[in-house]
Amino acid sequence: MVIREVVDYIVVGAGTAGCLLANRLSDDPSKRVLLLEAGRGDNYPWIHIPVGYLYCIGNPRTDWLFETEPDAGLNGRSLRYPRGKTLGGSSSINGMIYMRGQARDYDDWARRTGDDEWSWARCLPDFMAHEDHYRLDNGADPATGSNSRFSDVHGHGGEWRIEKQRLRWDILDAFVEAAAQAGVPRTDDFNGGDNEGVGYFEVNQKAGWRWNTSKAFLRPVRKRNNLTVWTQAQVSRLLLEVGPQGRPRCAGVALRRDGREVSIGARCEVILSGGAIGSPHLLQLSGIGSASLLKQHDVDVVVDLPGVGENLQDHLQIRAVYKVSGARTLNVLANSLIGKAAIGIEYALKRTGPMSMSPSQLGAFTRSDDSQPHANLEYHVQPLSLDAFGKPLHAFPAFTASVCNLNPTSRGHVRIRSPKISEAPAISPRYLSSPEDRHIAAESLRQVRHIVSQPALARYRPEEWKPGAAFQSEEELVRLAGDIASTIFHPVGTAKMGSDDDRQSVVDSRLRVWGVDGLRVVDASIMPAITSGNTNAPTLMIAEKAARLIRQDSRA
Structure with a gap:
């Protein structure tokens, strides 16, 4: 295929990382930057109304519509696996929670890579930037x-x-007090390096509107002459050639746009920012991955990197539901025409209330038991309940206390099914596949019960609806966790960063793909271990740091 034109940098994926990278790299007017997005623009109204995630997830306009393989840890269930397919990527459909994780996460990355650049002290300026x-x-x-x-x-x-959230609920305030009575300290900042505590989440919003990375990083620079943004441009493979040292070099990408196949060259680098599903999928389709997997699907092997698509980690939230009495919850408010009208009017006039809600409003970080050296559980507490995401709210007043293991030891994978970009990869998180994760799942449900039993919630007479107070043994609780748990949308690790003696690593500590020149991965897939919290803010930090490293290397 003839290369149509050549730019300096090609960024594949205009999501959380890609939008920031395009902004930073195009700040140098001598470099031409092409940003490619398979989805459409972010001019869909529900992207920008915070509660609009309900209409973006599961919508082909904004979501890749991935599903997981049947999972033994979930008693054979498959899960919807949302990933953003629009400008802004998953920042256009996510929960808007700003959460960095814990300082120890980044110090662990530095230890694993042998590079202090990834320590908390060196990452903090990249968060703040x-x-x-x-x-x-x-x-x-x-x-x-x-x-x-x-x-x-x-x-x-x-x-x-x-910003802080533009609402409050009495039932959530009572949960804060109950958590404090159970020994969880109150906090007014989850993001100083130790997030242990309970409080309301801070969110990526501006005056009641979602603030996605397209608005933040792309819109201010779209008129730069050296920045080109293509939407509905699906990259099908990387263009690999033999470089001057006899090593493979990424010379550009092949893509489909406006019904035509196009090849674009890159003088400096191609940067994959397709996320923990998209980036390993494209690497494998291009001949970079496990040789046995690639041969199985008739893909020519360019570089045998067995770690591509492996090491998948995610936070599994176990959704405990409690019926309550005498409490105002969204179940009751949103199940009446008058209530719905009031919600709409409040948002239209003030940009406050339930339409300004993130999916979870209240958070808590604590320890599953006293032997834990740090907070290893995260709660997402909501003044509502439903059978599953996307299902109708229950008719009775209730709240949900979802709890997840912050540091799961279960590992899954993302693997091609065929050599066609049009066929989604097989996604197998393998939730609850380790004894440690099963034990913590049971302990976390016991801890939810302990918090809910505190005096602060007694006036609402909470009654455990799921999983059900009759179930007490660890075996029962693990089985029920498999029935009610779901992803919290934090896939990471499938192109992990590591040292040169780690055969499962995919990129080095400067995010360069092992064995291929001119190719980096910059997104959540490079995390060697998942952060102790939501993953959007860490992905932005990764992109901020990567942009600096790329500029440094270009001057070397």
Whole structure:
């Protein structure tokens, strides 16, 4: 195929990482940057209304519509596996929660890679570089009158807006008090390096609207002459050639756009930012991956990298549901015409209320038992309940306390099914496949019961509806966890970063693909181990750091 044109950098995927990379790399006017997105623009109204995630997930307009393989840990169930397919990627359909994880996560990455660049101390400036935290809007934190505590760990004036939520619920306030009575400390900042505590999540919103990475990083620079953004441009494979040292080199990409096959060359680098599903899938289709897997599907092997698509990690949330009495919950409010009208009017007039909600409003980080050296559980607490995501709200008042193991030891994979880009890969998270994860699943449900039994919630007479108070043994609780648990949409690790003696690593500590020149991966797939919290903010940090590393290498 004839290469149609040549640019300096090709970024594949205009999601969380890709939008930031396109902004940073095109800041050098001497470099031409092409950003490719398989989905459409982010001009779909439900992307921008916070509660619109309900209409974006499972919608081919904005979602890749992936599903997992039947999972033994989930008692044979398959799960819907949402990934954003639009400008902004998953930042256009996610829960909008700003969460960095714990300092120990990044110190562990530094240990695994042998590169201190990934330590918490070296990652913190990359978090702060693009941050625009509401607490520093007036030069001081409104809660304390001082900015010193927050300005040491938070930034202001960057592109990525972080605000407090524009609602509150009595039932959630009572859960905060109950958690405190159970020994979970209150916190007003989950993002200083130790997120243990309970409090309301901060969100990526601006004045009641979702703030996705397309609005934050692309819109301000779309008029740059050296930046081109193509939507509905599906990359089918990487163009690999023999470089000057006899090593494979990524010379560009082949893609389909406007019904035509097009090849674009890259003078400097091709950067994959397709996420934990898309990036390993494209690597495998291009001949980079496990030789045995590629041969099985008649793909010519260019580089035998057995770690491509392996090491899949995700947070599995176990959704405990409690019926309540005398509490205002969204179940009751949204199940009446008057309630729905009131919700719509409030949002139209004030940009507040349930339409401004993230999927989860209240968070808690704590330990599954006293032997744990750090918080290893995360709660997402919601003033609502339903059978499964996308299903109708229950007719009775209730709240949901979803709890996940922050550091699962189960590992899954993403593998091609055929040599065709049109066929989605097989996604097998292998949830609850380790004894440790099964034990923590049972312990986490016991801990939910302990918190709910505290005096602060007694006036609402909580009654365990799922999994059901009759079930007490570890075997019963693990089985029921498999029945009610679902993904919390945090897949990572499938092109993991590691040292040169780690045969399962896919990229080095500068995110360059082993054995291939001119090719990097910059997205959540490079995480060697999942962070102790939501994964959107860490992915932005990875992209911020990567942009700096790429610029450094281009000058070398």
